[in-house]
Amino acid sequence: MNSIIQDDLFRYEGLRSKNLMVKISYFFFTPGFRFTYYFRKAQLANNSVSRLFWRICHRSCMLNTGIQIPVCTRIGKGFRISHWGTIVINGETVIGKNFNIAQGVLIGYSDGRNKGVPHIGDNVIINANAVVVGGVKIGNNVLVAPNAFVNFDVPDDSIVIGNPGRIITRNSSPTAKYLVYTVE
Template sequence: MNKQERKQCQYADYYRMTGEGEHTGLRCLKTLFLFHHLAFMYWYRKCQQKSTFFRRYILYRMSRKFGLEISTKATIGKGLYLGHPYNITVAEGVQMGQNVNLHKGCTIGRTNRGNAGVPKIGDCVFVGINATVVGNIEIGDDVLIAPNSYVNVNVPSHSIVIGNPATIHHRDNATEGYVNFRV
Protein backbone atom coordinates (compact mmCIF):
# COMPACT_ATOMS: atom_id res chain seq x y z
CA MET A 1 0.00 0.00 0.00
CA ASN A 2 1.55 3.29 -1.04
CA LYS A 3 1.32 6.53 0.91
CA GLN A 4 -1.57 7.97 -1.13
CA GLU A 5 -3.70 4.81 -0.74
CA ARG A 6 -2.99 4.75 3.01
CA LYS A 7 -4.11 8.37 3.37
CA GLN A 8 -7.31 7.65 1.46
CA CYS A 9 -7.96 4.66 3.75
CA GLN A 10 -7.32 6.81 6.85
CA TYR A 11 -9.70 9.51 5.59
CA ALA A 12 -12.36 6.90 4.79
CA ASP A 13 -11.96 5.27 8.23
CA TYR A 14 -12.23 8.68 9.91
CA TYR A 15 -15.36 9.54 7.93
CA ARG A 16 -17.02 6.17 8.64
CA MET A 17 -16.38 6.41 12.39
CA THR A 18 -17.22 10.09 12.91
CA GLY A 19 -19.49 11.06 10.03
CA GLU A 20 -17.41 14.20 9.53
CA GLY A 21 -15.86 15.07 6.21
CA GLU A 22 -13.06 17.15 7.75
CA HIS A 23 -9.84 15.22 8.26
CA THR A 24 -7.35 17.96 8.99
CA GLY A 25 -6.54 20.48 11.63
CA LEU A 26 -6.93 20.61 15.37
CA ARG A 27 -10.32 18.86 15.39
CA CYS A 28 -8.89 15.75 13.70
CA LEU A 29 -5.89 15.70 16.03
CA LYS A 30 -8.13 16.05 19.08
CA THR A 31 -10.34 13.22 17.83
CA LEU A 32 -7.32 10.94 17.37
CA PHE A 33 -6.34 11.41 21.01
CA LEU A 34 -9.85 11.12 22.43
CA PHE A 35 -11.09 8.03 20.56
CA HIS A 36 -8.92 4.95 20.73
CA HIS A 37 -10.54 3.24 17.74
CA LEU A 38 -9.52 6.11 15.46
CA ALA A 39 -6.00 6.18 16.90
CA PHE A 40 -5.72 2.41 16.48
CA MET A 41 -6.77 2.58 12.83
CA TYR A 42 -4.36 5.47 12.23
CA TRP A 43 -1.40 3.43 13.53
CA TYR A 44 -2.70 0.28 11.84
CA ARG A 45 -2.68 1.97 8.42
CA LYS A 46 0.77 3.46 9.18
CA CYS A 47 2.13 -0.03 9.96
CA GLN A 48 0.66 -1.38 6.74
CA GLN A 49 2.48 1.32 4.78
CA LYS A 50 5.87 0.93 6.46
CA SER A 51 6.35 -1.13 9.57
CA THR A 52 8.97 0.43 11.83
CA PHE A 53 9.76 -0.61 15.40
CA PHE A 54 8.12 2.53 16.82
CA ARG A 55 4.89 2.05 14.85
CA ARG A 56 4.68 -1.66 15.72
CA TYR A 57 5.29 -0.85 19.40
CA ILE A 58 2.49 1.74 19.53
CA LEU A 59 0.12 -0.62 17.72
CA TYR A 60 1.10 -3.48 20.06
CA ARG A 61 0.44 -1.36 23.16
CA MET A 62 -2.96 -0.27 21.85
CA SER A 63 -3.80 -3.87 20.89
CA ARG A 64 -3.09 -5.10 24.39
CA LYS A 65 -4.86 -2.23 26.11
CA PHE A 66 -8.11 -2.46 24.13
CA GLY A 67 -8.08 -6.05 22.89
CA LEU A 68 -7.99 -5.06 19.23
CA GLU A 69 -6.16 -7.98 17.65
CA ILE A 70 -6.29 -7.02 14.00
CA SER A 71 -3.40 -8.50 12.03
CA THR A 72 -1.45 -6.09 9.86
CA LYS A 73 -1.27 -8.97 7.36
CA ALA A 74 -5.04 -8.85 6.86
CA THR A 75 -6.25 -7.03 3.76
CA ILE A 76 -8.81 -4.42 4.82
CA GLY A 77 -10.52 -2.07 2.38
CA LYS A 78 -11.41 1.57 2.90
CA GLY A 79 -13.91 2.63 5.50
CA LEU A 80 -13.53 0.11 8.34
CA TYR A 81 -15.87 0.94 11.22
CA LEU A 82 -15.05 -0.35 14.70
CA GLY A 83 -18.18 -0.11 16.84
CA HIS A 84 -17.72 -0.47 20.61
CA PRO A 85 -14.08 -1.31 19.84
CA TYR A 86 -12.98 -3.84 22.43
CA ASN A 87 -11.91 -7.48 21.98
CA ILE A 88 -12.15 -7.58 18.19
CA THR A 89 -10.05 -10.26 16.48
CA VAL A 90 -9.16 -10.43 12.78
CA ALA A 91 -6.73 -13.18 11.75
CA GLU A 92 -3.79 -12.99 9.39
CA GLY A 93 -4.76 -13.42 5.74
CA VAL A 94 -8.39 -12.29 6.08
CA GLN A 95 -9.64 -10.18 3.16
CA MET A 96 -12.30 -7.53 3.77
CA GLY A 97 -13.91 -5.14 1.33
CA GLN A 98 -15.02 -1.55 1.82
CA ASN A 99 -17.50 -0.30 4.42
CA VAL A 100 -17.24 -3.19 6.86
CA ASN A 101 -18.58 -2.76 10.41
CA LEU A 102 -17.00 -4.82 13.21
CA HIS A 103 -18.49 -4.73 16.69
CA LYS A 104 -17.41 -5.70 20.19
CA GLY A 105 -16.24 -9.25 20.67
CA CYS A 106 -16.46 -10.34 17.04
CA THR A 107 -13.96 -12.85 15.71
CA ILE A 108 -12.97 -13.31 12.10
CA GLY A 109 -10.54 -16.16 12.07
CA ARG A 110 -8.87 -19.23 10.70
CA THR A 111 -9.85 -22.84 11.12
CA ASN A 112 -7.30 -25.60 10.77
CA ARG A 113 -9.61 -28.53 10.11
CA GLY A 114 -12.70 -29.10 8.07
CA ASN A 115 -13.07 -25.97 5.97
CA ALA A 116 -9.48 -24.86 6.71
CA GLY A 117 -8.53 -21.29 5.87
CA VAL A 118 -9.64 -17.70 6.46
CA PRO A 119 -12.78 -15.83 5.37
CA LYS A 120 -13.09 -13.43 2.47
CA ILE A 121 -15.61 -10.69 3.25
CA GLY A 122 -17.27 -8.46 0.66
CA ASP A 123 -18.36 -4.81 0.73
CA CYS A 124 -20.98 -3.30 3.09
CA VAL A 125 -20.94 -6.07 5.68
CA PHE A 126 -22.15 -5.67 9.27
CA VAL A 127 -20.69 -8.12 11.82
CA GLY A 128 -22.62 -7.91 15.09
CA ILE A 129 -21.53 -8.19 18.72
CA ASN A 130 -19.85 -11.52 19.60
CA ALA A 131 -20.37 -12.92 16.10
CA THR A 132 -17.85 -15.47 14.85
CA VAL A 133 -16.91 -15.90 11.19
CA VAL A 134 -14.42 -18.72 10.55
CA GLY A 135 -13.12 -20.96 7.80
CA ASN A 136 -12.32 -20.74 4.13
CA ILE A 137 -15.64 -19.10 3.26
CA GLU A 138 -16.91 -16.16 1.28
CA ILE A 139 -19.30 -13.57 2.63
CA GLY A 140 -20.99 -11.62 -0.17
CA ASP A 141 -21.77 -7.91 -0.40
CA ASP A 142 -24.56 -6.28 1.65
CA VAL A 143 -24.66 -8.95 4.38
CA LEU A 144 -25.79 -8.47 7.98
CA ILE A 145 -24.40 -11.01 10.46
CA ALA A 146 -26.54 -10.80 13.59
CA PRO A 147 -25.07 -10.69 17.11
CA ASN A 148 -23.94 -14.04 18.58
CA SER A 149 -24.05 -15.79 15.20
CA TYR A 150 -21.58 -18.51 14.19
CA VAL A 151 -20.83 -18.48 10.47
CA ASN A 152 -18.77 -21.23 8.85
CA VAL A 153 -20.61 -21.48 5.51
CA ASN A 154 -20.62 -19.32 2.39
CA VAL A 155 -23.14 -16.48 2.51
CA PRO A 156 -24.56 -15.01 -0.71
CA SER A 157 -24.92 -11.27 -1.23
CA HIS A 158 -27.98 -9.46 0.13
CA SER A 159 -28.53 -11.74 3.11
CA ILE A 160 -29.08 -11.72 6.85
CA VAL A 161 -27.36 -14.42 8.90
CA ILE A 162 -28.85 -15.38 12.25
CA GLY A 163 -27.97 -17.90 14.93
CA ASN A 164 -25.84 -20.95 15.61
CA PRO A 165 -25.85 -22.84 13.29
CA ALA A 166 -26.13 -20.02 10.79
CA THR A 167 -29.51 -19.54 9.16
CA ILE A 168 -29.40 -17.43 6.00
CA HIS A 169 -32.35 -15.25 4.96
CA HIS A 170 -32.38 -13.31 1.69
CA ARG A 171 -33.18 -9.60 1.99
CA ASP A 172 -32.51 -6.77 -0.46
CA ASN A 173 -30.70 -3.86 1.22
CA ALA A 174 -29.90 -6.02 4.25
CA THR A 175 -27.52 -3.47 5.79
CA GLU A 176 -29.65 -0.40 5.21
CA GLY A 177 -29.62 1.59 8.44
CA TYR A 178 -26.73 -0.49 9.83
CA VAL A 179 -23.85 0.47 7.53
CA ASN A 180 -23.88 4.28 7.41
CA PHE A 181 -21.53 6.94 5.97
CA ARG A 182 -20.47 4.70 3.10
CA VAL A 183 -17.40 5.59 1.06
Protein backbone atom coordinates (compact mmCIF):
# COMPACT_ATOMS: atom_id res chain seq x y z
CA MET A 1 0.00 0.00 0.00
CA ASN A 2 1.38 3.41 -0.93
CA SER A 3 2.51 5.55 2.01
CA ILE A 4 -0.03 8.34 1.37
CA ILE A 5 -2.87 5.78 1.35
CA GLN A 6 -1.47 4.29 4.56
CA ASP A 7 -1.46 7.79 6.08
CA ASP A 8 -5.11 8.24 5.04
CA LEU A 9 -6.05 4.90 6.66
CA PHE A 10 -4.03 5.82 9.76
CA ARG A 11 -6.50 8.69 10.32
CA TYR A 12 -9.27 6.11 10.87
CA GLU A 13 -7.53 3.52 13.08
CA GLY A 14 -4.12 4.75 14.19
CA LEU A 15 -1.47 2.04 14.47
CA ARG A 16 -4.10 -0.67 13.96
CA SER A 17 -4.22 0.49 10.33
CA LYS A 18 -1.09 -1.59 9.63
CA ASN A 19 -3.06 -4.79 10.26
CA LEU A 20 -4.07 -6.54 7.00
CA MET A 21 -7.58 -7.35 8.26
CA VAL A 22 -8.15 -3.69 9.16
CA LYS A 23 -7.05 -2.66 5.66
CA ILE A 24 -9.38 -5.16 4.03
CA SER A 25 -12.25 -4.24 6.32
CA TYR A 26 -11.95 -0.52 5.62
CA PHE A 27 -11.65 -1.07 1.88
CA PHE A 28 -14.77 -3.21 1.66
CA PHE A 29 -16.96 -1.72 4.39
CA THR A 30 -16.10 1.98 4.53
CA PRO A 31 -17.20 3.76 1.33
CA GLY A 32 -15.34 6.97 2.24
CA PHE A 33 -12.03 5.15 2.57
CA ARG A 34 -12.66 3.10 -0.57
CA PHE A 35 -13.21 6.36 -2.47
CA THR A 36 -9.99 7.78 -1.01
CA TYR A 37 -8.12 4.62 -2.02
CA TYR A 38 -9.23 4.90 -5.66
CA PHE A 39 -8.64 8.67 -5.64
CA ARG A 40 -5.03 8.21 -4.48
CA LYS A 41 -4.36 5.27 -6.82
CA ALA A 42 -5.63 7.30 -9.80
CA GLN A 43 -3.36 10.19 -8.77
CA LEU A 44 -0.32 7.94 -8.30
CA ALA A 45 -0.69 5.88 -11.49
CA ASN A 46 2.50 6.17 -13.52
CA ASN A 47 1.60 4.69 -16.90
CA SER A 48 -1.36 5.05 -19.23
CA VAL A 49 -2.78 1.54 -18.67
CA SER A 50 -2.76 1.76 -14.87
CA ARG A 51 -3.95 5.38 -15.03
CA LEU A 52 -6.95 4.31 -17.12
CA PHE A 53 -7.73 1.38 -14.81
CA TRP A 54 -7.61 3.45 -11.61
CA ARG A 55 -9.57 6.32 -13.15
CA ILE A 56 -12.33 3.89 -14.16
CA CYS A 57 -12.38 2.53 -10.58
CA HIS A 58 -12.42 6.11 -9.24
CA ARG A 59 -15.28 7.12 -11.55
CA SER A 60 -17.31 4.03 -10.65
CA CYS A 61 -16.84 4.71 -6.95
CA MET A 62 -17.74 8.37 -7.54
CA LEU A 63 -21.04 7.33 -9.13
CA ASN A 64 -21.81 4.80 -6.38
CA THR A 65 -21.05 7.05 -3.41
CA GLY A 66 -22.04 10.53 -4.63
CA ILE A 67 -18.58 11.81 -3.74
CA GLN A 68 -17.28 14.08 -6.50
CA ILE A 69 -13.61 14.84 -6.01
CA PRO A 70 -11.68 14.98 -9.30
CA VAL A 71 -8.31 13.24 -9.52
CA CYS A 72 -6.59 16.61 -10.14
CA THR A 73 -7.62 17.92 -6.68
CA ARG A 74 -4.61 18.41 -4.41
CA ILE A 75 -5.26 17.02 -0.94
CA GLY A 76 -2.48 16.44 1.58
CA LYS A 77 -1.89 13.21 3.45
CA GLY A 78 -4.25 12.20 6.22
CA PHE A 79 -7.47 12.73 4.25
CA ARG A 80 -10.56 11.37 6.03
CA ILE A 81 -14.11 11.24 4.78
CA SER A 82 -15.95 10.98 8.10
CA HIS A 83 -19.42 10.34 6.74
CA TRP A 84 -19.90 9.57 3.09
CA GLY A 85 -22.69 10.98 1.00
CA THR A 86 -22.91 13.79 -1.49
CA ILE A 87 -19.57 15.61 -1.32
CA VAL A 88 -18.40 17.97 -4.07
CA ILE A 89 -14.93 19.52 -4.25
CA ASN A 90 -13.73 21.63 -7.18
CA GLY A 91 -10.69 20.11 -8.89
CA GLU A 92 -8.61 23.27 -8.51
CA THR A 93 -8.98 23.36 -4.73
CA VAL A 94 -5.81 22.94 -2.65
CA ILE A 95 -6.20 21.24 0.73
CA GLY A 96 -3.57 20.60 3.42
CA LYS A 97 -2.93 17.53 5.55
CA ASN A 98 -5.22 16.02 8.22
CA PHE A 99 -8.39 17.09 6.49
CA ASN A 100 -11.78 15.78 7.66
CA ILE A 101 -14.91 16.20 5.58
CA ALA A 102 -18.49 15.04 6.18
CA GLN A 103 -21.54 14.45 4.02
CA GLY A 104 -23.25 17.20 2.08
CA VAL A 105 -20.20 19.47 1.84
CA LEU A 106 -19.59 21.68 -1.18
CA ILE A 107 -16.17 23.25 -1.74
CA GLY A 108 -16.29 25.15 -4.97
CA TYR A 109 -15.66 27.92 -7.42
CA SER A 110 -17.39 31.28 -7.26
CA ASP A 111 -17.43 34.38 -9.42
CA GLY A 112 -17.71 37.91 -8.11
CA ARG A 113 -15.68 39.64 -5.44
CA ASN A 114 -13.98 36.43 -4.25
CA LYS A 115 -13.62 34.80 -7.65
CA GLY A 116 -11.76 31.48 -7.56
CA VAL A 117 -11.55 28.34 -5.45
CA PRO A 118 -10.69 27.87 -1.77
CA HIS A 119 -7.23 27.11 -0.40
CA ILE A 120 -7.57 25.13 2.81
CA GLY A 121 -4.82 24.73 5.41
CA ASP A 122 -3.76 21.84 7.64
CA ASN A 123 -5.85 20.24 10.40
CA VAL A 124 -9.20 21.45 9.09
CA ILE A 125 -12.60 19.88 9.72
CA ILE A 126 -15.55 20.75 7.51
CA ASN A 127 -18.76 19.36 8.96
CA ALA A 128 -22.03 18.23 7.38
CA ASN A 129 -23.74 20.39 4.76
CA ALA A 130 -21.23 23.22 4.99
CA VAL A 131 -20.46 25.31 1.90
CA VAL A 132 -17.05 26.89 1.24
CA VAL A 133 -16.91 28.87 -2.00
CA GLY A 134 -14.74 31.43 -3.74
CA GLY A 135 -11.08 32.34 -3.74
CA VAL A 136 -10.85 32.28 0.04
CA LYS A 137 -8.13 31.07 2.37
CA ILE A 138 -9.08 28.82 5.25
CA GLY A 139 -6.25 28.82 7.79
CA ASN A 140 -4.79 25.97 9.82
CA ASN A 141 -6.71 24.39 12.72
CA VAL A 142 -10.13 25.58 11.55
CA LEU A 143 -13.44 23.94 12.36
CA VAL A 144 -16.35 24.73 10.03
CA ALA A 145 -19.61 23.91 11.80
CA PRO A 146 -22.50 22.04 10.18
CA ASN A 147 -24.55 24.12 7.73
CA ALA A 148 -22.07 27.02 7.77
CA PHE A 149 -21.66 29.17 4.66
CA VAL A 150 -18.10 30.42 4.14
CA ASN A 151 -17.23 32.91 1.38
CA PHE A 152 -14.57 34.86 3.30
CA ASP A 153 -11.05 34.25 4.61
CA VAL A 154 -10.80 32.43 7.93
CA PRO A 155 -7.75 32.91 10.19
CA ASP A 156 -5.89 30.09 11.95
CA ASP A 157 -7.40 28.59 15.13
CA SER A 158 -10.98 29.60 14.37
CA ILE A 159 -14.48 28.18 14.30
CA VAL A 160 -16.98 29.23 11.64
CA ILE A 161 -20.68 28.91 12.44
CA GLY A 162 -23.92 29.94 10.80
CA ASN A 163 -25.29 31.19 7.52
CA PRO A 164 -24.02 33.78 6.88
CA GLY A 165 -20.86 32.51 8.51
CA ARG A 166 -19.46 34.09 11.64
CA ILE A 167 -15.89 33.59 12.90
CA ILE A 168 -15.12 32.69 16.49
CA THR A 169 -11.38 32.95 17.13
CA ARG A 170 -9.59 30.82 19.71
CA ASN A 171 -6.21 30.96 21.43
CA SER A 172 -5.64 27.29 20.66
CA SER A 173 -6.71 24.80 18.01
CA PRO A 174 -10.46 24.08 18.06
CA THR A 175 -9.81 20.94 15.99
CA ALA A 176 -7.27 19.32 18.32
CA LYS A 177 -9.81 17.26 20.27
CA TYR A 178 -11.70 16.19 17.13
CA LEU A 179 -8.78 15.18 14.91
CA VAL A 180 -7.67 11.76 16.07
CA TYR A 181 -4.58 10.01 14.73
CA THR A 182 -3.06 12.96 12.91
CA VAL A 183 -0.13 12.50 10.53
CA GLU A 184 2.96 14.66 10.50
